[in-house]
Amino acid sequence: MTASAIPYRSIAGALRPTPGDIAVALLTVVLLVGLYLHFWSGVGGEGERARIVSADNGVQIVPLNEDRTLTLHGPLGDSVIEIHDGRIRFIESPCQGKQCIHAGWLHSAGSFAACLPNRISITVLGRNRHFDSINY
Amino acid sequence: MNPTEPSEASSPIIVMTTRDDHRIAWLAALAIVIHVAEAAIPSPMPGVKPGLANVITVAVFIEFGWRTAAWVSLLRVLVGSLVIGSFLTPGFALSLTGAAVSVAVLGLIRLWPGPSLSPLGVCMLSSLSHMAGQFSAAYLLFIPHPGMLTLLPVLMTLAAVFGLVSGVITSLLLASLHGRVANSE
Numbered sequence: 001m002t003a004s005a006i007p008y009r010s011i012a013g014a015l016r017p018t019p020g021d022i023a024v025a026l027l028t029v030v031l032l033v034g035l036y037l038h039f040w041s042g043v044g045g046e047g048e049r050a051r052i053v054s055a056d057n058g059v060q061i062v063p064l065n066e067d068r069t070l071t072l073h074g075p076l077g078d079s080v081i082e083i084h085d086g087r088i089r090f091i092e093s094p095c096q097g098k099q100c101i102h103a104g105w106l107h108s109a110g111s112f113a114a115c116l117p118n119r120i121s122i123t124v125l126g127r128n129r130h131f132d133s134i135n136y
Numbered sequence: 137m138n139p140t141e142p143s144e145a146s147s148p149i150i151v152m153t154t155r156d157d158h159r160i161a162w163l164a165a166l167a168i169v170i171h172v173a174e175a176a177i178p179s180p181m182p183g184v185k186p187g188l189a190n191v192i193t194v195a196v197f198i199e200f201g202w203r204t205a206a207w208v209s210l211l212r213v214l215v216g217s218l219v220i221g222s223f224l225t226p227g228f229a230l231s232l233t234g235a236a237v238s239v240a241v242l243g244l245i246r247l248w249p250g251p252s253l254s255p256l257g258v259c260m261l262s263s264l265s266h267m268a269g270q271f272s273a274a275y276l277l278f279i280p281h282p283g284m285l286t287l288l289p290v291l292m293t294l295a296a297v298f299g300l301v302s303g304v305i306t307s308l309l310l311a312s313l314h315g316r317v318a319n320s321e
Contacts, residue, residue, distance in 0.1 A: 014311035015304060020250065021257035028260060028296050035289040048282070109282060126282050 048109060048126045050088045052081065055119035064088060064107070064124070074118030081122065088122055090115060160204055164211040167192040171216035183230060183270055183291065186298050187263060189216075191306045193238070194259050198310060202246050206239045226278055230270045237269025238262045255310060256303035263299025267291055 017025070048064045054072045062070070062083065069091075070081045077094030087107040090100040095117035103113035109126025171189040179185050189212055197205035213235045217223040222231075241261055245253065253261075271291055275284050 011308065011311075014307050015256070016254070017256055018252055018254045020253040021260075023251065024253065024257040024260050028264065031264070032289065032293055032296060035292055039285050039289055 048086060048107070048124060050083075050106070051123045051125055053121045053123075061125070062088075072120055074115070074120055076118045079115055079118050079120050081120075088124065089113070090122070093118060156204070159200065160207045160211070163192060163196050163200075163204070164208045164215065167208055167212040168216050168219065171212050172219050175216075175220050181287075181291075182227070183267075183274065184294055187266065187295075187302060188305070190238075190259060190262055190266070190299075190302045191309065193242075194255055194262055194302070194306045195309055197242050197246075197258065198255060198306075202239075202243055205242055209235045209239050229277065230273050233273035234266040234270035237272075238266040241265035254303075255306035256300070259303030259306050260296065260299040263295045263302060264292065267295035 049061050050064055051059060051061050052070070052072070053059050054074060056074055057072050062068075064083055064086045067084045069083070072079050072081065074094070078092070079090060079094065079100070080092035082089055082091045087105040089105045090103065090113060093100050093115050095115050097117075100113050100115035100118075100120070106113055106122060106124050109124055111124045112121065114121035167189045170192065174185055174188055177185065193205050193209045193212070196208050210232075213228070213231050214223075217225075217228045217231065222228045242258070245258060245261060271288055
């Protein structure tokens with residue numbers, strides 16, 4: 001462990017890696033490649049999804065990485081849901097209060113919006129359903 | 137004061153300090169100065185900095201052993217935060233977790249029976265473990281959002297780069313302290 005066992009004569013000598021160092025370097029490279037593969041390959045793949053529950057149309061799970069617009073029929077009429085840039089929102093609703101539209105864009109896991117009169121709700125699903133951040 | 141009169145009510149408490157205590161204090165002071173100076177460098181991302189104070193911790197670990205290094209590292213985080221004014225802030229919690237994990241890994245390196253490591257390897261492991269500890273604290277305590285995990289590979293890459301840099305500095309520092317670099321003779 002101690003450096004004193006190795007006779008250094010130059011800067012290059014002082015920086016000569018030991019077999020242990022080379023093992024550490026290889027492990028580091030493996031670790032980094034593994035991290036990139038694990039955390040970056042899934043982007044856009046399994047990503048985040050949303051669960052839409054509707055009294056008339058049942059439950060469906062939609063990916064948030066494909067931009068699209070859905071029209072769901074409810075007891076009052078058609079509700080329109082938009083998915084864009086990994087986010088989801090109500091854009092049209094036949095209800096009176098429009099609470100669902102005012103909920104705006106949902107993107108973090110656990111976020112929720114519902115149109116109770118039209119019996120439709122959206123929940124964003126993700127690996128972690130806790131609070132999305134804590135501020136001080 | 138006269139140490140032969142311990143019963144006197146006004147006599148101050150005398151703390152016996154050992155040579156080790158003094159050495160730890162001097163080395164910690166050195167690390168604290170680097171820590172504070174480094175806090176002035178703008179950082180592109182919270183939690184990313186060169187970690188040059190790690191040079192002191194690793195050099196102390198190699199020269200004086202794990203116990204001294206643990207003292208120096210934890211004192212640096214504590215006093216450094218008091219000087220900067222970040223004591224008990226989230227940043228302090230991250231620093232402390234990183235330092236604690238890093239010190240624990242140094243302990244494991246000491247117990248490791250395999251091939252020995254030069255300061256290059258020790259700094260690399262210490263830097264990576266510091267980042268891993270810091271990131272875990274950030275993820276578990278403050279921002280438990282899956283998006284955070286996307287940052288992990290980038291942060292670990294930076295930790296590896298800075299670990300290598302501090303490893304080179306530590307190697308040269310120790311070699312020159314021992315007069316083993318040609319131009320210092």
